[in-house]
Amino acid sequence: MSRVEINIRKKAYPARHGLGEHVAIRDLHIELEAGEFVCLVGPSGCGKTTLLNIISGLDRQFDGSIGTGEGKAAPRMGYVFQNPRLLPWRTVRENIDLALPADEDGGDIGHLLEVMDLAQWQGQYPQKLSGGMSRRVALARAFAIRPTLLLMDEPFVSLDPPTARRIRQLLVNVWRERPHTVLFVTHDLREAITLADRLVFLSGPPATVLHQVAVDIPRDHRDDEAAVEAFRQRLAAEHPEIRALL
Amino acid sequence: MRSVLFHPALSALLFLALWQGLAALLVSPALPPPLAVFGVLYEETLSGQLPFHLGITLARLLASFVLAMSLGTGLGIFLGRHDKLDRFFDQWLVIFLNVPALVTVILCYVWFGLTEVAAITAVVVNKLPNVVVTLREGARALDRDLLEMAQAYRFGRWKTLRHVIWPQLFPFLIAAARTGIALIWKIILVVELLGRGNGMGYQLHLFFQLFNVAGILAYTIAFVAVIQLIEALLLKPLDRQAKRWRR
Numbered sequence: 108m109s110r111v112e113i114n115i116r117k118k119a120y121p122a123r124h125g126l127g128e129h130v131a132i133r134d135l136h137i138e139l140e141a142g143e144f145v146c147l148v149g150p151s152g153c154g155k156t157t158l159l160n161i162i163s164g165l166d167r168q169f170d171g172s173i174g175t176g177e178g179k180a181a182p183r184m185g186y187v188f189q190n191p192r193l194l195p196w197r198t199v200r201e202n203i204d205l206a207l208p209a210d211e212d213g214g215d216i217g218h219l220l221e222v223m224d225l226a227q228w229q230g231q232y233p234q235k236l237s238g239g240m241s242r243r244v245a246l247a248r249a250f251a252i253r254p255t256l257l258l259m260d261e262p263f264v265s266l267d268p269p270t271a272r273r274i275r276q277l278l279v280n281v282w283r284e285r286p287h288t289v290l291f292v293t294h295d296l297r298e299a300i301t302l303a304d305r306l307v308f309l310s311g312p313p314a315t316v317l318h319q320v321a322v323d324i325p326r327d328h329r330d331d332e333a334a335v336e337a338f339r340q341r342l343a344a345e346h347p348e349i350r351a352l353l
Numbered sequence: 354m355r356s357v358l359f360h361p362a363l364s365a366l367l368f369l370a371l372w373q374g375l376a377a378l379l380v381s382p383a384l385p386p387p388l389a390v391f392g393v394l395y396e397e398t399l400s401g402q403l404p405f406h407l408g409i410t411l412a413r414l415l416a417s418f419v420l421a422m423s424l425g426t427g428l429g430i431f432l433g434r435h436d437k438l439d440r441f442f443d444q445w446l447v448i449f450l451n452v453p454a455l456v457t458v459i460l461c462y463v464w465f466g467l468t469e470v471a472a473i474t475a476v477v478v479n480k481l482p483n484v485v486v487t488l489r490e491g492a493r494a495l496d497r498d499l500l501e502m503a504q505a506y507r508f509g510r511w512k513t514l515r516h517v518i519w520p521q522l523f524p525f526l527i528a529a530a531r532t533g534i535a536l537i538w539k540i541i542l543v544v545e546l547l548g549r550g551n552g553m554g555y556q557l558h559l560f561f562q563l564f565n566v567a568g569i570l571a572y573t574i575a576f577v578a579v580i581q582l583i584e585a586l587l588l589k590p591l592d593r594q595a596k597r598w599r600r
Contacts, residue, residue: 163505186505192498196520196598205516206506232598252506 109182109256109288111139111162115171118157118313131157132169133313142286146299148352149309155292156189158314159258162290175256182256182288183208185249189260191241193233199244200229206248216251222277223247239266246274250281257282259291263298275302279326296352300324300335308349318349385567394571402556403575410553411579413469414541417476418533424477425484426526432485433492449482454540458547467548479540484529491525523595531588538580 118132131154139145149155160166162173163186175182193202203216220226223243233241242262249257263271279302282289293299299306300322308317320342324334343350369387376386397403432439458475465471495518503513545554553576560568 160501165501165504184505184507186502188498188502190498192502194499194516194520197516205508205512208507234599248506 109139109175110141111182111256111288111290112172112174113137113139113158113162114174115158115161115169117171118154118161118166118169130313132161132311133315135171135309135315137307137316139288139290142288144282144289144302144304145291145307146303146305147290147292147307147309148294148296148299149292149311149314150352151294153309153311154314155309156260159186159260159290159292163258183252183254185252185254185257187245187249187257187259187262189262189264191233191245193241193244193248195233198230198232199225199236202233202244203248203251206252208252216247219247219251223274239270242266243270243274246278253285253287255287257287257289259289261293262291263293276330278302279329283326296339297332297335300338301329308352317352318346320346382564383566385570390567390570390574393567394574397568397571398575403572406551406553406556406572407575407579409551410538410541410545410576413473413476413545413552414534414537417473417480417541418530418537420473421477421480421484421537422526422530422533425481425529426488428481429485429488430492430522433489433495439489446482446485449478450486454479455543458540458544462548469549472544472549475544476537476540480533480537483536484533487525487529487532488522491522495521520595524592527588527592527595531584531592534580534583534588538576 113136115132115135117130117134119128119130121128123129135158137145147155147158157166161169163184164173164181193199194205197205200216200220203220217226220229223246225240225243225247228236228240228244233244236244242265246262249259263275266274275298291299291302303322305319305321307319309315310317322338324331324338328334372384372387376384394403432442457478461471461475461478465474499517499521500513503517508517541552542554542557545552546558547554549555553572556572557569560566560572
């Protein structure tokens with residue numbers, strides 16, 4: 108499990124034409140407790156993906172710091188991107204195995220593939236898979252490495268609702284079985300309430316934290332749609348400043 | 354179902370028949386009939402002349418091919434990954450692409466003497482810009498999303514190279530190799546004709562002076578056959594291998 112401190116003073120891109128710059132993130136501070144499941148909710152284009160890229164270390168061009176609470180050791184990180192990003196010239200199974208660190212044999216990947224309904228596809232090349240299946244492979248890849256920090260960028264977009272529900276449940280099961288810190292980006296508030304310990308609302312661009320709230324629905328009642336809806340209503344009533352995001 | 358009428362063997366037979374017919378009609382030393390040519394081919398092979406000269410030419414082909422491919426691949430990838438340098442040197446590439454092969458050959462012999470080094474250099478300089486341009490396209494087309502994925506999952510240098518970059522560059526490499534063989538073997542004969550004392554080009558020059566058309570055709574057939582074998586047994590299977598994952 109990783110504790111993560113995100114401290115970004117400014118992240119800007121050069122403007123496309125001429126002078127000036129486009130500020131994607133400004134004065135954003137979020138702390139993730141070890142083992143916590145946090146959902147980031149914000150309008151599309153507000154810089155959420157940029158934020159994940161900074162946390163993952165893919166983007167180092169920013170003013171600020173990302174601290175992980177495990178001393179010097181970098182967290183073992185799983186990253187589920189918005190698109191599946193599978194290697195088309197490697198089979199499903201190879202794509203997953205390649206993500207594993209060299210000293211691990213991935214003993215329980217067979218089981219993982221069973222649970223995710225991918226077992227009979229493991230010898231196939233990704234181009235043979237449907238979009239939803241490719242997404243599941245990308246998720247399996249992230250689960251397989253047993254991450255201490257899992258970054259997810261709208262991973263369930265474009266899955267059909269029953270599949271999305273099943274994989275959401277799987278995600279929660281995996282997370283409860285093997286606690287790890289999760290940062291989950293979504294613009295679907297119901298999804299966020301179903302999954303998260305804590306919601307962080309972003310405005311933007313430039314992205315900055317508008318509001319944070321703990322989700323107090325017990326884990327066993329998260330599949331109760333009425334409870335989720337009631338929570339959403341209460342948020343809207345108590346926090347008019349984030350109503351646009353609800 | 355493939356029609357019997359359009360079988361490839363039939364096409365080859367038709368070609369031979371036309372050749373035979375034309376030769377019988379002309380009855381001229383300028384076009385010997387197929388059987389005479391194959392007779393020369395047989396004799397030259399038995400005497401060891403043909404294998405000797407063919408072997409030397411193939412050795413030169415291999416040396417210049419390996420040099421041009423490795424240098425060109427390195428340069429091409431480098432330019433493909435460095436935009437500013439690429440723009441700076443683009444003019445050079447265009448110039449080298451457009452210098453006629455014969456000019457390079459003559460200049461190399463003038464500058465470096467009638468040596469083996471000059472011969473190989475001339476061929477490499479002719480082929481190099483081609484490889485650079487092809488591989489530069491490959492390096493430019495590298496998928497950024499996949500590179501990020503590899504970085505996020507800590508693939509490391511070797512794993513990234515082998516599983517992410519190499520499969521993307523491979524088709525470009527094969528394309529460069531296939532056009533490369535075709536280009537190099539044409540240039541290499543000119544190089545040999547102008548400044549070497551052995552090899553296919555030298556032999557063809559000799560036959561030309563003796564007006565021995567059967568000899569010219571016999572050597573041509575042997576050479577084309579070898580190149581076709583390389584293409585069919587090495588390059589085509591590699592190409593298929595590279596495309597295996599495509600739908």
